[in-house]
Amino acid sequence: MTGLKSLMQPHRLVLMALFGAFVLWCALSMRWDWLPKYAPLALQGLWTTLWILVVTTVLGFLLAVPLGLAQAIGPWYLSAPARIFCTVIRGTPLLLQIWLLYYGLGSLFPQFPWIRSSELWPYLRQAWPYAVLALTLSYAGYEGEVMRGAFSGVAKGQLESARSFGMPRFTMFRRIWLPQAIRNVLPTLGGETILQLKATPLVATITVVEIYAVSSRVRADTFIVYEPLLLLALVYMVIAALIGLAFKRFENMGPTTRR
Protein backbone atom coordinates (compact mmCIF):
# COMPACT_ATOMS: atom_id res chain seq x y z
CA MET A 1 0.00 0.00 0.00
CA THR A 2 2.97 2.29 -0.43
CA GLY A 3 1.42 3.28 -3.73
CA LEU A 4 -1.64 4.70 -2.02
CA LYS A 5 0.47 6.70 0.40
CA SER A 6 2.52 8.26 -2.36
CA LEU A 7 -0.71 9.28 -4.08
CA MET A 8 -1.87 11.17 -0.99
CA GLN A 9 0.31 14.19 -1.54
CA PRO A 10 -1.12 17.69 -1.96
CA HIS A 11 -0.09 18.32 -5.53
CA ARG A 12 -1.26 14.89 -6.61
CA LEU A 13 -4.60 15.35 -4.88
CA VAL A 14 -5.10 18.65 -6.68
CA LEU A 15 -4.25 17.12 -10.01
CA MET A 16 -6.62 14.22 -9.41
CA ALA A 17 -9.39 16.60 -8.41
CA LEU A 18 -8.83 18.63 -11.57
CA PHE A 19 -8.93 15.52 -13.71
CA GLY A 20 -12.05 14.30 -11.96
CA ALA A 21 -13.72 17.64 -12.56
CA PHE A 22 -12.77 17.48 -16.24
CA VAL A 23 -14.25 14.02 -16.62
CA LEU A 24 -17.39 15.13 -14.80
CA TRP A 25 -17.70 18.19 -16.98
CA CYS A 26 -17.26 16.08 -20.09
CA ALA A 27 -19.91 13.66 -18.94
CA LEU A 28 -22.45 16.30 -17.93
CA SER A 29 -22.12 19.17 -20.34
CA MET A 30 -21.14 17.38 -23.54
CA ARG A 31 -23.41 15.42 -25.80
CA TRP A 32 -23.27 11.66 -25.43
CA ASP A 33 -26.79 10.83 -26.58
CA TRP A 34 -25.39 9.39 -29.82
CA LEU A 35 -23.48 6.73 -27.92
CA PRO A 36 -26.16 4.02 -27.56
CA LYS A 37 -26.99 4.21 -31.22
CA TYR A 38 -23.37 3.92 -32.38
CA ALA A 39 -22.08 1.60 -29.66
CA PRO A 40 -22.48 -1.62 -31.69
CA LEU A 41 -20.64 -0.06 -34.63
CA ALA A 42 -17.95 1.30 -32.30
CA LEU A 43 -17.41 -2.15 -30.81
CA GLN A 44 -17.07 -3.60 -34.29
CA GLY A 45 -14.60 -0.86 -35.16
CA LEU A 46 -12.63 -1.50 -31.98
CA TRP A 47 -12.50 -5.20 -32.83
CA THR A 48 -11.28 -4.40 -36.34
CA THR A 49 -8.57 -2.09 -34.99
CA LEU A 50 -7.41 -4.74 -32.53
CA TRP A 51 -7.27 -7.67 -34.90
CA ILE A 52 -5.56 -5.63 -37.59
CA LEU A 53 -3.01 -4.51 -35.02
CA VAL A 54 -2.36 -8.01 -33.71
CA VAL A 55 -2.29 -9.73 -37.09
CA THR A 56 -0.01 -7.16 -38.73
CA THR A 57 2.46 -6.99 -35.85
CA VAL A 58 2.69 -10.78 -35.58
CA LEU A 59 3.02 -11.33 -39.34
CA GLY A 60 5.29 -8.31 -39.64
CA PHE A 61 7.57 -9.58 -36.91
CA LEU A 62 7.72 -13.05 -38.45
CA LEU A 63 8.86 -11.33 -41.63
CA ALA A 64 11.26 -9.06 -39.75
CA VAL A 65 13.25 -11.98 -38.31
CA PRO A 66 14.48 -13.29 -41.69
CA LEU A 67 14.90 -9.69 -42.90
CA GLY A 68 17.11 -8.89 -39.92
CA LEU A 69 18.99 -12.16 -40.17
CA ALA A 70 19.65 -11.70 -43.87
CA GLN A 71 21.08 -8.26 -43.23
CA ALA A 72 23.13 -9.38 -40.23
CA ILE A 73 24.81 -12.51 -41.62
CA GLY A 74 23.27 -13.27 -45.01
CA PRO A 75 25.22 -13.52 -48.25
CA TRP A 76 24.95 -10.44 -50.48
CA TYR A 77 22.13 -11.87 -52.60
CA LEU A 78 19.98 -12.09 -49.48
CA SER A 79 21.23 -9.07 -47.56
CA ALA A 80 20.98 -6.65 -50.49
CA PRO A 81 17.27 -7.26 -51.22
CA ALA A 82 16.51 -7.17 -47.50
CA ARG A 83 18.31 -3.86 -47.12
CA ILE A 84 16.56 -2.40 -50.17
CA PHE A 85 13.18 -3.53 -48.85
CA CYS A 86 13.77 -1.93 -45.44
CA THR A 87 15.07 1.27 -47.02
CA VAL A 88 12.09 1.62 -49.34
CA ILE A 89 9.54 0.87 -46.62
CA ARG A 90 11.17 3.21 -44.15
CA GLY A 91 11.71 5.87 -46.77
CA THR A 92 8.12 6.25 -47.98
CA PRO A 93 4.97 7.33 -46.14
CA LEU A 94 2.75 4.52 -44.96
CA LEU A 95 -0.27 6.28 -46.41
CA LEU A 96 1.38 6.13 -49.82
CA GLN A 97 2.12 2.43 -49.40
CA ILE A 98 -1.49 1.70 -48.45
CA TRP A 99 -2.81 3.62 -51.44
CA LEU A 100 -0.31 2.10 -53.86
CA LEU A 101 -1.37 -1.37 -52.79
CA TYR A 102 -5.10 -0.67 -52.70
CA TYR A 103 -5.54 1.60 -55.70
CA GLY A 104 -2.62 0.12 -57.62
CA LEU A 105 -2.64 -3.61 -57.01
CA GLY A 106 -6.32 -3.58 -56.13
CA SER A 107 -7.30 -2.07 -59.45
CA LEU A 108 -4.87 -4.24 -61.40
CA PHE A 109 -6.30 -7.53 -60.20
CA PRO A 110 -9.80 -7.23 -61.71
CA GLN A 111 -8.28 -6.95 -65.17
CA PHE A 112 -7.23 -10.57 -65.07
CA PRO A 113 -10.18 -12.92 -65.58
CA TRP A 114 -8.38 -15.84 -63.89
CA ILE A 115 -8.03 -13.78 -60.72
CA ARG A 116 -11.65 -12.73 -60.84
CA SER A 117 -12.70 -16.35 -61.15
CA SER A 118 -10.29 -17.60 -58.51
CA GLU A 119 -11.31 -18.60 -55.02
CA LEU A 120 -9.39 -15.66 -53.59
CA TRP A 121 -11.45 -13.09 -55.42
CA PRO A 122 -14.09 -12.67 -52.68
CA TYR A 123 -11.22 -11.54 -50.46
CA LEU A 124 -9.23 -9.59 -53.02
CA ARG A 125 -12.22 -7.40 -53.83
CA GLN A 126 -12.41 -6.24 -50.22
CA ALA A 127 -10.25 -3.55 -48.68
CA TRP A 128 -8.92 -5.28 -45.58
CA PRO A 129 -6.43 -7.63 -47.30
CA TYR A 130 -4.63 -4.58 -48.71
CA ALA A 131 -4.71 -2.86 -45.34
CA VAL A 132 -3.27 -5.93 -43.63
CA LEU A 133 -0.63 -6.36 -46.32
CA ALA A 134 0.48 -2.73 -46.19
CA LEU A 135 0.66 -2.58 -42.39
CA THR A 136 2.46 -5.94 -42.25
CA LEU A 137 5.09 -4.84 -44.76
CA SER A 138 5.52 -1.57 -42.93
CA TYR A 139 6.05 -3.22 -39.56
CA ALA A 140 8.38 -5.77 -41.16
CA GLY A 141 10.43 -3.00 -42.75
CA TYR A 142 10.99 -1.13 -39.50
CA GLU A 143 11.46 -4.22 -37.35
CA GLY A 144 13.73 -5.85 -39.93
CA GLU A 145 16.13 -3.01 -39.31
CA VAL A 146 15.70 -3.36 -35.54
CA MET A 147 16.32 -7.11 -35.69
CA ARG A 148 19.43 -6.63 -37.79
CA GLY A 149 20.96 -4.71 -34.93
CA ALA A 150 19.54 -7.14 -32.41
CA PHE A 151 21.13 -10.16 -34.08
CA SER A 152 24.49 -8.45 -34.47
CA GLY A 153 24.32 -7.28 -30.89
CA VAL A 154 24.27 -10.74 -29.31
CA ALA A 155 27.69 -11.38 -27.81
CA LYS A 156 29.89 -13.70 -29.86
CA GLY A 157 30.77 -15.78 -26.82
CA GLN A 158 27.12 -16.73 -26.33
CA LEU A 159 27.01 -18.39 -29.73
CA GLU A 160 30.52 -19.75 -29.45
CA SER A 161 29.72 -21.65 -26.27
CA ALA A 162 26.63 -23.10 -27.97
CA ARG A 163 28.74 -24.21 -30.91
CA SER A 164 31.43 -25.63 -28.64
CA PHE A 165 28.84 -28.05 -27.23
CA GLY A 166 27.93 -29.31 -30.70
CA MET A 167 24.61 -27.53 -30.80
CA PRO A 168 23.20 -27.74 -34.34
CA ARG A 169 22.83 -24.38 -36.06
CA PHE A 170 19.05 -24.20 -36.03
CA THR A 171 18.85 -25.24 -32.39
CA MET A 172 21.37 -22.55 -31.56
CA PHE A 173 19.30 -19.97 -33.44
CA ARG A 174 16.08 -21.03 -31.76
CA ARG A 175 17.40 -21.52 -28.24
CA ILE A 176 20.14 -18.91 -27.88
CA TRP A 177 20.42 -16.36 -30.66
CA LEU A 178 16.80 -15.41 -31.32
CA PRO A 179 15.71 -15.21 -27.65
CA GLN A 180 18.68 -13.04 -26.76
CA ALA A 181 18.19 -10.82 -29.79
CA ILE A 182 14.51 -10.29 -28.99
CA ARG A 183 15.24 -9.66 -25.33
CA ASN A 184 17.72 -6.94 -26.24
CA VAL A 185 15.17 -5.03 -28.33
CA LEU A 186 11.99 -5.64 -26.33
CA PRO A 187 11.68 -1.97 -25.25
CA THR A 188 12.09 -0.87 -28.86
CA LEU A 189 9.55 -3.42 -30.08
CA GLY A 190 7.06 -2.19 -27.47
CA GLY A 191 7.39 1.37 -28.71
CA GLU A 192 7.13 0.29 -32.34
CA THR A 193 3.98 -1.68 -31.60
CA ILE A 194 2.36 1.41 -30.11
CA LEU A 195 3.39 3.32 -33.23
CA GLN A 196 1.78 0.56 -35.26
CA LEU A 197 -1.43 1.02 -33.27
CA LYS A 198 -1.42 4.67 -34.15
CA ALA A 199 -0.81 3.87 -37.81
CA THR A 200 -4.00 1.82 -38.06
CA PRO A 201 -6.34 4.85 -38.63
CA LEU A 202 -4.72 5.24 -42.05
CA VAL A 203 -6.55 2.19 -43.30
CA ALA A 204 -9.81 4.12 -42.84
CA THR A 205 -8.81 5.94 -46.03
CA ILE A 206 -9.33 2.74 -48.02
CA THR A 207 -12.77 2.08 -46.51
CA VAL A 208 -11.79 -0.30 -43.72
CA VAL A 209 -14.17 0.50 -40.87
CA GLU A 210 -12.06 0.49 -37.73
CA ILE A 211 -12.51 2.60 -34.64
CA TYR A 212 -11.31 5.85 -36.21
CA ALA A 213 -13.64 5.37 -39.17
CA VAL A 214 -16.52 4.97 -36.71
CA SER A 215 -15.75 8.31 -35.08
CA SER A 216 -15.71 9.94 -38.50
CA ARG A 217 -19.03 8.36 -39.27
CA VAL A 218 -20.52 9.78 -36.08
CA ARG A 219 -19.23 13.24 -36.97
CA ALA A 220 -20.58 13.06 -40.49
CA ASP A 221 -23.98 11.77 -39.37
CA THR A 222 -24.59 13.98 -36.35
CA PHE A 223 -22.25 16.95 -36.75
CA ILE A 224 -20.95 16.26 -33.26
CA VAL A 225 -17.22 16.83 -33.52
CA TYR A 226 -15.42 16.77 -30.21
CA GLU A 227 -17.14 14.04 -28.25
CA PRO A 228 -16.33 11.16 -30.63
CA LEU A 229 -12.76 12.40 -30.99
CA LEU A 230 -12.27 12.60 -27.22
CA LEU A 231 -13.59 9.10 -26.79
CA LEU A 232 -11.38 7.95 -29.64
CA ALA A 233 -8.31 9.43 -27.95
CA LEU A 234 -9.24 7.63 -24.74
CA VAL A 235 -9.62 4.32 -26.57
CA TYR A 236 -6.18 4.63 -28.20
CA MET A 237 -4.60 5.62 -24.91
CA VAL A 238 -6.04 2.58 -23.16
CA ILE A 239 -4.84 0.22 -25.91
CA ALA A 240 -1.40 1.82 -25.90
CA ALA A 241 -1.20 1.47 -22.13
CA LEU A 242 -2.15 -2.20 -22.39
CA ILE A 243 0.56 -2.78 -25.01
CA GLY A 244 3.06 -1.05 -22.76
CA LEU A 245 2.03 -3.20 -19.81
CA ALA A 246 2.27 -6.38 -21.85
CA PHE A 247 5.82 -5.57 -22.98
CA LYS A 248 6.80 -4.60 -19.46
CA ARG A 249 5.73 -8.06 -18.35
CA PHE A 250 7.80 -9.69 -21.08
CA GLU A 251 10.81 -7.69 -20.00
CA ASN A 252 10.35 -8.62 -16.37
CA MET A 253 10.38 -12.31 -17.26
CA GLY A 254 14.08 -12.01 -18.04
CA PRO A 255 17.25 -11.69 -16.02
CA THR A 256 17.11 -7.92 -15.49
CA THR A 257 14.90 -7.94 -12.43
CA ARG A 258 15.00 -11.40 -10.92
CA ARG A 259 17.65 -12.04 -8.38
Added chain:
Amino acid sequence: MPTAASADPDPAATATPSTRTVSAAQGQSGQDAVRIEGLHKSFGTLEVLKGVSLTAKQGDVVAIIGGSGSGKSTMLRCINFLETPSAGKIVIDGEEIKMRADGSPANRRQIERIRTRLAMVFQSFNLWTHRTLLENVIEVPIHVLKVPRAEAIAQARTLLQRVGLANKEDSFPAFLSGGQQQRAAIARALAVDPSVMLFDEPTSALDPELVGEVLTVIRDLAAEGRTMLLVTHEMRFAREVADHVVYLYQGQIEEQGPPAEVFGNPKSDRLRQFLQSVS
Protein backbone atom coordinates in the same frame (compact mmCIF):
# COMPACT_ATOMS: atom_id res chain seq x y z
CA MET B 1 9.77 -35.92 -24.97
CA PRO B 2 11.94 -37.52 -27.65
CA THR B 3 13.64 -40.67 -26.62
CA ALA B 4 17.37 -41.00 -26.73
CA ALA B 5 17.40 -43.49 -29.55
CA SER B 6 15.09 -41.79 -32.02
CA ALA B 7 16.95 -38.62 -32.89
CA ASP B 8 20.45 -39.57 -33.86
CA PRO B 9 21.66 -42.92 -35.10
CA ASP B 10 25.11 -42.46 -33.62
CA PRO B 11 25.29 -44.28 -30.29
CA ALA B 12 28.10 -42.16 -28.90
CA ALA B 13 26.12 -38.98 -29.37
CA THR B 14 22.83 -40.29 -28.04
CA ALA B 15 23.98 -42.29 -25.06
CA THR B 16 22.81 -40.66 -21.88
CA PRO B 17 25.49 -39.13 -19.70
CA SER B 18 25.15 -41.83 -17.10
CA THR B 19 25.98 -44.59 -19.54
CA ARG B 20 28.76 -42.52 -21.03
CA THR B 21 30.35 -42.08 -17.64
CA VAL B 22 30.72 -45.81 -17.44
CA SER B 23 32.20 -46.09 -20.92
CA ALA B 24 34.63 -43.25 -20.28
CA ALA B 25 35.76 -44.78 -17.03
CA GLN B 26 36.13 -48.19 -18.62
CA GLY B 27 37.95 -46.92 -21.69
CA GLN B 28 41.32 -48.56 -21.94
CA SER B 29 43.64 -46.26 -20.12
CA GLY B 30 46.49 -45.31 -22.33
CA GLN B 31 44.29 -44.88 -25.36
CA ASP B 32 44.67 -41.50 -27.07
CA ALA B 33 41.87 -39.12 -26.16
CA VAL B 34 43.23 -36.28 -28.28
CA ARG B 35 45.88 -36.49 -30.92
CA ILE B 36 47.03 -33.46 -32.87
CA GLU B 37 49.47 -33.79 -35.73
CA GLY B 38 51.19 -30.96 -37.55
CA LEU B 39 48.58 -28.36 -36.69
CA HIS B 40 48.93 -25.11 -38.58
CA LYS B 41 46.76 -22.04 -38.23
CA SER B 42 47.11 -18.68 -39.95
CA PHE B 43 45.03 -15.57 -39.58
CA GLY B 44 45.62 -13.90 -42.92
CA THR B 45 49.38 -13.62 -43.23
CA LEU B 46 49.97 -14.10 -39.51
CA GLU B 47 50.95 -17.69 -38.79
CA VAL B 48 49.86 -18.42 -35.22
CA LEU B 49 50.49 -22.15 -35.12
CA LYS B 50 53.43 -23.57 -37.00
CA GLY B 51 53.03 -27.32 -36.85
CA VAL B 52 52.02 -28.39 -33.35
CA SER B 53 51.76 -32.07 -32.50
CA LEU B 54 50.41 -33.23 -29.19
CA THR B 55 48.87 -36.33 -27.70
CA ALA B 56 46.74 -36.61 -24.59
CA LYS B 57 45.97 -40.08 -23.36
CA GLN B 58 42.78 -40.88 -21.53
CA GLY B 59 42.94 -39.55 -17.98
CA ASP B 60 45.78 -37.19 -18.82
CA VAL B 61 45.82 -33.63 -17.58
CA VAL B 62 47.81 -31.60 -20.07
CA ALA B 63 48.70 -28.05 -19.11
CA ILE B 64 49.54 -25.68 -21.93
CA ILE B 65 51.58 -22.66 -20.94
CA GLY B 66 53.20 -19.85 -22.86
CA GLY B 67 53.32 -16.11 -23.27
CA SER B 68 50.51 -14.12 -24.79
CA GLY B 69 50.37 -14.60 -28.54
CA SER B 70 52.12 -17.94 -28.32
CA GLY B 71 49.06 -19.63 -29.85
CA LYS B 72 47.93 -21.66 -26.85
CA SER B 73 44.30 -20.54 -26.94
CA THR B 74 44.21 -20.88 -30.71
CA MET B 75 45.49 -24.43 -30.42
CA LEU B 76 42.77 -25.30 -27.91
CA ARG B 77 40.10 -23.70 -30.09
CA CYS B 78 41.32 -25.64 -33.13
CA ILE B 79 40.68 -28.91 -31.33
CA ASN B 80 36.92 -28.37 -31.33
CA PHE B 81 37.02 -26.35 -34.55
CA LEU B 82 35.93 -23.05 -33.05
CA GLU B 83 38.86 -22.00 -35.20
CA THR B 84 39.35 -23.89 -38.42
CA PRO B 85 42.91 -25.14 -38.70
CA SER B 86 44.84 -24.24 -41.83
CA ALA B 87 46.44 -27.66 -41.99
CA GLY B 88 47.04 -30.68 -39.83
CA LYS B 89 45.23 -33.62 -38.36
CA ILE B 90 43.03 -33.86 -35.29
CA VAL B 91 41.94 -37.21 -33.87
CA ILE B 92 39.47 -37.39 -30.99
CA ASP B 93 38.94 -40.76 -29.31
CA GLY B 94 40.44 -42.43 -32.34
CA GLU B 95 38.10 -40.65 -34.75
CA GLU B 96 39.84 -38.36 -37.20
CA ILE B 97 38.01 -35.15 -38.03
CA LYS B 98 37.52 -35.00 -41.76
CA MET B 99 38.89 -31.79 -43.21
CA ARG B 100 38.84 -30.20 -46.62
CA ALA B 101 42.06 -29.07 -48.23
CA ASP B 102 41.67 -25.62 -46.67
CA GLY B 103 41.22 -27.08 -43.20
CA SER B 104 37.50 -26.43 -42.94
CA PRO B 105 35.48 -29.35 -41.62
CA ALA B 106 34.20 -31.59 -44.39
CA ASN B 107 31.25 -32.86 -42.40
CA ARG B 108 29.35 -30.51 -40.10
CA ARG B 109 27.43 -33.37 -38.51
CA GLN B 110 30.69 -35.05 -37.56
CA ILE B 111 31.99 -31.86 -35.97
CA GLU B 112 28.76 -31.38 -34.04
CA ARG B 113 28.88 -34.97 -32.83
CA ILE B 114 32.50 -34.75 -31.75
CA ARG B 115 31.95 -31.42 -30.06
CA THR B 116 29.43 -33.00 -27.72
CA ARG B 117 32.34 -34.98 -26.28
CA LEU B 118 34.64 -31.97 -26.00
CA ALA B 119 33.24 -29.61 -23.39
CA MET B 120 34.89 -26.25 -23.30
CA VAL B 121 35.23 -23.84 -20.40
CA PHE B 122 35.89 -20.30 -21.54
CA GLN B 123 37.89 -17.48 -20.07
CA SER B 124 34.79 -15.27 -20.08
CA PHE B 125 32.45 -18.08 -18.88
CA ASN B 126 29.97 -17.54 -21.73
CA LEU B 127 27.04 -18.77 -19.71
CA TRP B 128 23.81 -18.05 -21.57
CA THR B 129 22.68 -14.83 -19.99
CA HIS B 130 18.97 -15.29 -20.63
CA ARG B 131 18.77 -18.57 -18.76
CA THR B 132 19.11 -19.46 -15.10
CA LEU B 133 21.99 -21.60 -13.91
CA LEU B 134 19.85 -24.73 -13.94
CA GLU B 135 18.60 -23.93 -17.43
CA ASN B 136 22.19 -23.37 -18.55
CA VAL B 137 23.22 -26.78 -17.29
CA ILE B 138 20.27 -28.72 -18.75
CA GLU B 139 20.28 -26.90 -22.10
CA VAL B 140 22.73 -29.13 -23.96
CA PRO B 141 21.65 -32.45 -22.41
CA ILE B 142 18.02 -31.79 -23.34
CA HIS B 143 18.33 -30.02 -26.69
CA VAL B 144 21.44 -31.65 -28.11
CA LEU B 145 21.84 -35.01 -26.41
CA LYS B 146 18.06 -35.56 -26.09
CA VAL B 147 18.21 -36.64 -22.47
CA PRO B 148 14.76 -36.79 -20.84
CA ARG B 149 14.05 -33.54 -19.04
CA ALA B 150 13.56 -34.97 -15.55
CA GLU B 151 16.80 -36.90 -15.80
CA ALA B 152 18.69 -33.84 -17.03
CA ILE B 153 17.35 -31.71 -14.17
CA ALA B 154 18.26 -34.30 -11.55
CA GLN B 155 21.75 -34.58 -12.97
CA ALA B 156 22.13 -30.80 -13.21
CA ARG B 157 21.18 -30.38 -9.55
CA THR B 158 23.83 -32.93 -8.58
CA LEU B 159 26.43 -31.09 -10.65
CA LEU B 160 25.50 -27.66 -9.30
CA GLN B 161 25.75 -29.06 -5.81
CA ARG B 162 29.11 -30.48 -6.64
CA VAL B 163 30.49 -27.09 -7.67
CA GLY B 164 28.88 -25.49 -4.62
CA LEU B 165 26.00 -23.69 -6.34
CA ALA B 166 23.05 -25.79 -5.19
CA ASN B 167 21.24 -22.74 -3.82
CA LYS B 168 21.78 -20.67 -6.97
CA GLU B 169 19.99 -22.77 -9.56
CA ASP B 170 17.33 -20.11 -10.20
CA SER B 171 19.79 -17.22 -10.46
CA PHE B 172 20.70 -15.61 -13.72
CA PRO B 173 24.42 -15.50 -14.52
CA ALA B 174 24.55 -11.70 -14.38
CA PHE B 175 23.80 -11.78 -10.66
CA LEU B 176 26.69 -14.08 -9.77
CA SER B 177 30.34 -13.42 -9.13
CA GLY B 178 32.90 -14.42 -11.73
CA GLY B 179 33.97 -17.40 -9.66
CA GLN B 180 30.40 -18.59 -9.32
CA GLN B 181 29.82 -18.13 -13.05
CA GLN B 182 32.92 -20.10 -13.92
CA ARG B 183 31.95 -22.91 -11.55
CA ALA B 184 28.51 -22.97 -13.18
CA ALA B 185 30.22 -23.11 -16.58
CA ILE B 186 32.18 -26.12 -15.37
CA ALA B 187 28.94 -27.76 -14.22
CA ARG B 188 27.48 -27.05 -17.66
CA ALA B 189 30.51 -28.70 -19.25
CA LEU B 190 30.25 -31.72 -16.95
CA ALA B 191 26.58 -32.14 -17.84
CA VAL B 192 27.50 -33.58 -21.23
CA ASP B 193 29.89 -36.01 -19.55
CA PRO B 194 32.67 -35.06 -21.94
CA SER B 195 35.49 -37.43 -22.75
CA VAL B 196 37.83 -34.43 -22.89
CA MET B 197 37.48 -31.08 -21.16
CA LEU B 198 39.07 -28.04 -22.70
CA PHE B 199 39.86 -25.18 -20.33
CA ASP B 200 40.74 -21.89 -22.01
CA GLU B 201 42.36 -19.77 -19.31
CA PRO B 202 39.52 -20.47 -16.89
CA THR B 203 40.77 -18.16 -14.16
CA SER B 204 42.22 -15.28 -16.18
CA ALA B 205 39.08 -13.14 -15.99
CA LEU B 206 38.64 -13.63 -12.26
CA ASP B 207 39.49 -11.42 -9.33
CA PRO B 208 42.44 -12.91 -7.43
CA GLU B 209 40.33 -13.92 -4.44
CA LEU B 210 37.96 -15.90 -6.68
CA VAL B 211 40.63 -17.92 -8.47
CA GLY B 212 40.99 -20.45 -5.68
CA GLU B 213 37.38 -21.65 -5.69
CA VAL B 214 37.55 -22.41 -9.42
CA LEU B 215 40.92 -24.13 -9.18
CA THR B 216 39.55 -26.32 -6.39
CA VAL B 217 36.82 -27.58 -8.67
CA ILE B 218 39.27 -28.25 -11.50
CA ARG B 219 41.65 -30.01 -9.11
CA ASP B 220 38.82 -32.37 -8.08
CA LEU B 221 38.12 -33.16 -11.72
CA ALA B 222 41.78 -33.92 -12.34
CA ALA B 223 41.84 -36.19 -9.31
CA GLU B 224 38.89 -38.22 -10.58
CA GLY B 225 40.73 -38.97 -13.79
CA ARG B 226 39.09 -36.60 -16.26
CA THR B 227 41.01 -36.00 -19.45
CA MET B 228 41.73 -32.30 -19.56
CA LEU B 229 43.58 -29.84 -21.72
CA LEU B 230 44.20 -26.75 -19.70
CA VAL B 231 45.51 -23.45 -21.02
CA THR B 232 46.55 -21.54 -17.95
CA HIS B 233 48.69 -18.84 -16.44
CA GLU B 234 48.57 -20.42 -13.00
CA MET B 235 52.01 -22.03 -13.00
CA ARG B 236 51.83 -23.45 -9.52
CA PHE B 237 48.47 -24.98 -10.29
CA ALA B 238 49.74 -26.43 -13.57
CA ARG B 239 52.68 -27.97 -11.76
CA GLU B 240 50.39 -29.47 -9.15
CA VAL B 241 47.64 -31.03 -11.29
CA ALA B 242 49.19 -31.66 -14.71
CA ASP B 243 50.61 -34.98 -15.85
CA HIS B 244 52.20 -33.29 -18.81
CA VAL B 245 53.17 -29.69 -19.45
CA VAL B 246 53.56 -28.14 -22.87
CA TYR B 247 55.33 -24.84 -23.37
CA LEU B 248 54.36 -23.03 -26.55
CA TYR B 249 56.53 -20.34 -28.03
CA GLN B 250 55.49 -18.46 -31.17
CA GLY B 251 53.27 -21.21 -32.46
CA GLN B 252 55.59 -24.11 -31.79
CA ILE B 253 56.17 -26.46 -28.90
CA GLU B 254 59.41 -25.28 -27.39
CA GLU B 255 59.52 -27.80 -24.60
CA GLN B 256 57.28 -30.40 -23.02
CA GLY B 257 57.45 -33.07 -20.38
CA PRO B 258 56.37 -33.97 -16.87
CA PRO B 259 55.77 -30.89 -14.69
CA ALA B 260 58.66 -31.65 -12.39
CA GLU B 261 61.08 -31.43 -15.30
CA VAL B 262 59.49 -28.58 -17.21
CA PHE B 263 59.23 -26.41 -14.13
CA GLY B 264 62.11 -27.80 -12.11
CA ASN B 265 64.70 -28.22 -14.79
CA PRO B 266 63.79 -26.29 -17.93
CA LYS B 267 66.15 -26.99 -20.80
CA SER B 268 65.17 -24.16 -23.11
CA ASP B 269 66.38 -20.63 -22.38
CA ARG B 270 63.06 -19.19 -23.50
CA LEU B 271 61.14 -21.38 -21.08
CA ARG B 272 63.53 -20.43 -18.29
CA GLN B 273 62.99 -16.76 -19.07
CA PHE B 274 59.25 -17.25 -19.30
CA LEU B 275 59.08 -19.01 -15.95
CA GLN B 276 61.13 -16.27 -14.35
CA SER B 277 58.90 -13.58 -15.79
CA VAL B 278 55.67 -15.11 -14.49
CA SER B 279 56.81 -16.24 -11.07
